[in-house]
Amino acid sequence: MKIGFIGLGNMGAPMALNLLKAGHALNVFDLSVEAVRTLVDAGAQAAASPKAAASDVECVITMLPAAAHVRSVLVAADGILAGIAPGVPIIDSSTIDPTSVKAFAELAAAHGNSFVDAPVSGGTGGAAAGTLTFMVGGSASAYEQVKPVLLAMGKNIVHCGDTGTGQVAKICNNLVLGISMAGVAEAMSLGEALGIDTKVLGSIINTSTGRCWSSDTYNPMPGVIETAPSSRGYTGGFGTDLMLKDLGLATDAARGVRQPVYLGALAQQLYQTMSTNGAGRLDFSAVIKLYRSRDRGGDGQGGTQ
Amino acid sequence: MKIGFIGLGNMGAPMALNLLKAGHALNVFDLSVEAVRTLVDAGAQAAASPKAAASDVECVITMLPAAAHVRSVLVAADGILAGIAPGVPIIDSSTIDPTSVKAFAELAAAHGNSFVDAPVSGGTGGAAAGTLTFMVGGSASAYEQVKPVLLAMGKNIVHCGDTGTGQVAKICNNLVLGISMAGVAEAMSLGEALGIDTKVLGSIINTSTGRCWSSDTYNPMPGVIETAPSSRGYTGGFGTDLMLKDLGLATDAARGVRQPVYLGALAQQLYQTMSTNGAGRLDFSAVIKLYRSRDRGGDGQGGTQ
């Protein structure tokens, strides 16, 4: 199948490479020359604009930082809608707000194209391995149409419901994630301060009612889970600033529907403190640094050292 | 083995029954006549006081509501220490603060007895089925000494470390539990307000990074997990007032060691609001009522209807 791919960043590049591996032909566009070259070296064709990337293809995929980028790539004079043929589906894998998604879907529909939101979870590792989870929002027919393409980049393709629900699923999952990670950080730090061995505490929580991904897979206390970022200086993993972005989407969406998110709003402030103090690029589990005082191996400084 | 058992409430009674089933002989004491009768009918011997219950036995077990009860049962004129023989271990399965545990252990030691804290998780169901988890704090030798007795009442017997660490483990696990449940309640309510099918949202969270016991086993949104209290009107399960008690122990312990617990302190207020509004006896997952407005099937009233 011939596919237009726009946005070759840390996530987009490996996703595009997997499409090539699966035998698809790609028209790629990105503002970064090197990003484009990497894909061209792998067999893709460089496009001069989003419009060119979207011309004469059977499907268009976008993977961009925020709603503003998606909008301009879509509606600019040299944008997707200026080049895409009617009936060709547009898949947006960016993580953005559900309201924007609905607006973009209307713009696409007016042009005779379906627009499905398909944000991912699984991180750069999952993108490279082709094991991402795609949360898809759109009609049943649109879902069936794009599923084969997504299967070349991911393992689980979930139909969440109508347009925008893919983003809702992503936002709500990450809301739980941001809260539970900070909650585990609090409990592990408290246990440490009260004198229990943190590995023992971790194993008890992980076999009890407190068990969660933030504890059994990504425990923020160094040494509890050897494969977690906390055991390698909070490098790699899911950046604090990305969590901050997703919690921002969650609290904004909540405000829009007048829905209280007490813990989410507070967790957002905790990650914001980390970011303020220069720890925005550390894995988000570094939030535990806010809880551990120096004399207990932490720094009590929002990760500034 | 001959065992003295003090405190035959919702948890203590079934635990004591399992000891009888396992072939142990029991001296039981409780202020409630009916509670005692039930055990006597099952083959236990009634004791006139904690002192009497602790006399001429090889082990003493207490299961009481709060530290104040444990203290009086221990040191009163007709209390355990007045009747127990030196060398006989005392197992306290109540959930109380670690500081009191240490004080009680010193009192017992001065009398020649070991005092191990062994709070449980698993609820009344686990108590009846004999599948409780015991979190044991005490010396390695004391742990080995009491383990066989505990195995008659539970499935997992975990040695957490020195005296008090059993309580620390219980408190820290329930701190994560209280936070993650409120977090899942926020996310499920937000998703509902944003128009995603809550069963779909639940299944996505449960296979993604937001997965936790509060979502995959005890999801607070009715209909997501058929076996959860939320699917039967929040009856049975783990009461809101009990969660409130445990979060109180956690925030108090945190204050004692000057350890911040931002989300725990806030979650405590949420459960307190439920309790204020008359929902203290509902399962703690009913906290979701604080998030769902009437027009979405909830009541937005802290569960007062």
Add this chain to the structure above:
Amino acid sequence: MKIGFIGLGNMGAPMALNLLKAGHALNVFDLSVEAVRTLVDAGAQAAASPKAAASDVECVITMLPAAAHVRSVLVAADGILAGIAPGVPIIDSSTIDPTSVKAFAELAAAHGNSFVDAPVSGGTGGAAAGTLTFMVGGSASAYEQVKPVLLAMGKNIVHCGDTGTGQVAKICNNLVLGISMAGVAEAMSLGEALGIDTKVLGSIINTSTGRCWSSDTYNPMPGVIETAPSSRGYTGGFGTDLMLKDLGLATDAARGVRQPVYLGALAQQLYQTMSTNGAGRLDFSAVIKLYRSRDRGGDGQGGTQ
């Protein structure tokens, strides 16, 4: 002086009337025909568009609900910049985010006009009485240029600094206000629950270190301050949804500069709960309803009754 005035809502209309009273000539525009008629009856001239309202005047004033309205009124084909003469100052008294203000000021500057932000405090009462406080952001010369006009509508005209700082002052003041009101609500409700006479408690706080406008002028407990909205069913005053809007501006601005606002974010959720439960139009001091249980004369329901 001849002035163009755009936006004749609850605030704008009385402000415009005071300009007429001061002897200024007005070109007025609003989408509401009745709103315009009221001003025309008072001696203003009706304009067919923002462009028309801004043509042939010595000053333009806008008073609109949100940044989006200011933008369209400014840049639309029939907008202000299409009709205004170079050198004529634009005064925006809307409460919007500082970032938008800077963008609008650049658009105006490119057209040869100064754009000062001049949000107000004092409410509809102050607007009618001409006693508003104006927080002005802009150059010293722009401030001197607009001050005489503002004095016809307000009592205190404060120069806060460069463009946008008027909005910063307003946002920061209302952040303190939203937090202190909820804090007073907590303390008054706690005192009531603990059995102290609420009038006595109010008088003690108001003569001690807890004193604040939210307690000594606008106390949320009914009966403590006879002139406060709480003593007349929370009618009139500063609406909960308006406080919610301002706290939203504060938390968004904080996110933009990575500045934590723990209490502000939490207070926002409290007002959001009120709004969710149908109390968005009540005075924001009604947030105390979240704290008072029914049996203490409150409703424990987020003001739904």
Add this chain to the structure above:
Amino acid sequence: MKIGFIGLGNMGAPMALNLLKAGHALNVFDLSVEAVRTLVDAGAQAAASPKAAASDVECVITMLPAAAHVRSVLVAADGILAGIAPGVPIIDSSTIDPTSVKAFAELAAAHGNSFVDAPVSGGTGGAAAGTLTFMVGGSASAYEQVKPVLLAMGKNIVHCGDTGTGQVAKICNNLVLGISMAGVAEAMSLGEALGIDTKVLGSIINTSTGRCWSSDTYNPMPGVIETAPSSRGYTGGFGTDLMLKDLGLATDAARGVRQPVYLGALAQQLYQTMSTNGAGRLDFSAVIKLYRSRDRGGDGQGGTQ
């Protein structure tokens, strides 16, 4: 009048000195020999025990750190009740929980003595100057009986209601204080980050709806109020650990009556973070250090450097 005074700390000593200045005769007791000597040098008589201090006097005053101290000083074998004559009033100026006050009052009543709670505000400065505010809980007659004595140590003597309400008033005032200070810290830090001159912002808040003691008298931003601790390195003033103690009393009292205190519980965690990081002895307005990042003159470290 002959008075027994027990507890000669930072507050008790200057209070006792003012009683001497007023011409009262004092029997003083404290565990610190130097503390006692200072008072003896000023004309007081040293007592060998609380019992001795309470013997043959017309009034007894206690000023102690916590409820546990008051209890032992009251009921110990050589305690007050062992020496006091029936009918002699006991005034406790310690800040403790209302529940303990009621228990102590019953013990005293059983012995034929009235026990009034009379916590103070005004700090060490007010204690030395004799300008303290006393919040008195007790019967009208008991209040009239102790008022003349209190007037020798304070300026405002307020009758709050029955036994315990003095403590309720103190706790509720300091709950508002702890919240509003953190709220002002958030707003001042946000304004600073958004580029407004902090003196200008302070003056606007202090003449607007955000005005409060924490802003107009004790502003946490250095340089805004020259006489505030923030302008002298947060030395002197009201210590963070004392605020932490009072917020602990407030949240505990709230739990006891199932009253939510969302902002109070969160504010408590903020001061706890300060204390964790070694800033417990700084004035509580130093909580602003949690909000200011290094590049803005703060340290973003909970004041650890």
